[in-house]
Amino acid sequence: MINSRLAVSVHILALIATHPGQALSSEYIAGSVNTNPVVIRRLTGLLRQAGLLQTVAGKTGATLTKDPAAITLLMVYRAVEPKETLFSMHDRPNPACPVGRNIQSTLDDTFVRAQQALEAELEVETLSDVIHRLASAR
Amino acid sequence: MINSRLAVSVHILALIATHPGQALSSEYIAGSVNTNPVVIRRLTGLLRQAGLLQTVAGKTGATLTKDPAAITLLMVYRAVEPKETLFSMHDRPNPACPVGRNIQSTLDDTFVRAQQALEAELEVETLSDVIHRLASAR
DNA sequence: TTACATGTAATTAGTTTAGTTACAGAAATT
DNA sequence: AATTTCTGTAACTAAACTAATTACATGTAA
Numbered sequence A, B: 001m002i003n004s005r006l007a008v009s010v011h012i013l014a015l016i017a018t019h020p021g022q023a024l025s026s027e028y029i030a031g032s033v034n035t036n037p038v039v040i041r042r043l044t045g046l047l048r049q050a051g052l053l054q055t056v057a058g059k060t061g062a063t064l065t066k067d068p069a070a071i072t073l074l075m076v077y078r079a080v081e082p083k084e085t086l087f088s089m090h091d092r093p094n095p096a097c098p099v100g101r102n103i104q105s106t107l108d109d110t111f112v113r114a115q116q117a118l119e120a121e122l123e124v125e126t127l128s129d130v131i132h133r134l135a136s137a138r
Numbered sequence C: 001t002t003a004c005a006t007g008t009a010a011t012t013a014g015t016t017t018a019g020t021t022a023c024a025g026a027a028a029t030t
Numbered sequence D: 001a002a003t004t005t006c007t008g009t010a011a012c013t014a015a016a017c018t019a020a021t022t023a024c025a026t027g028t029a030a
Helices: A005-017 A026-033 A037-049 A073-080 A098-123 A127-137 B005-017 B026-033 B037-049 B073-080 B098-123 B127-137
Strands: A053-056 A059-064 B053-056 B059-064
Touching: A005 A026, A005 A037, A005 A059, A005 A073, A005 A127, A005 B098, A026 A037, A026 B098, A037 A053, A037 A073, A073 A098, A073 A127, A098 B005, A098 B026, A098 B098, A098 B127, A127 B098, B005 B026, B005 B037, B005 B059, B005 B073, B005 B127, B026 B037, B037 B053, B037 B073, B073 B098, B073 B127
Parallel strands: none
Antiparallel strands: A053 A059, B053 B059
């Protein structure tokens, strides 16, 4: 199961995008997400490193550096997900066995395709899409 | 990161399929996978429950109940993966906040689509495909 | 200068994963 | 029939990961 960092990060970005001109503190955001402010600051740190938002240490608030329509969920996912590969493989299968010797490279093909299919879906969805769906659900 | 159970399970099934008529013990399979025999027996138990293979308690070996071309990697994945949903969500976002109130249902749409895209890739690949690629890599 | 914010390191509790030990029960071997 | 060997499964352990939390250095603003 993939961690909840993508979900929380989208929540954070959606809050910022829907409150233009308002400086939202990590504590305020944490109240909406229902978590600890430090969790929010850790994620905004990663989002800042990825160039998705800007903050000033000591100053309340964060601002998006791109238009919500230009921020894909894949960008957010990549920003906060430390692991590059989605599927794990068992290590050191027996090289003396024809199956063990080639299973990793063989499975890797499949796993890469599956991961790319997932990422392609995250890439076609933008923060703007999320915000519109949030609004229509209201 | 998704656990390595799919990788190990495909390894197990590929071994069985490529050794027709030979009764492979969990210890032999464990030697090829490079793990403990109990890990193999646990997975074969799940694969048996899913109807992918048959075993007899006390008797060495396992046999596939379907043609390798009829076993998709999605079947294997579903057999050994306990979690239905791939992405985690933070729980109890603030219902008093318009974003918090609707973020879960909104993100769920995206997450379901992404997961389905991944599963679709696993569905088009069969054990037979894996075995052929194993053979051509040799 | 005081109050309050962010950034970040360190610690903790809970969960998950894989590996391991142990053993009951079934099958095969002698 | 007794012994050996296998599978099935429960129970325990160590390692890794996640999120929550505490603590505090540092920056901003009133």
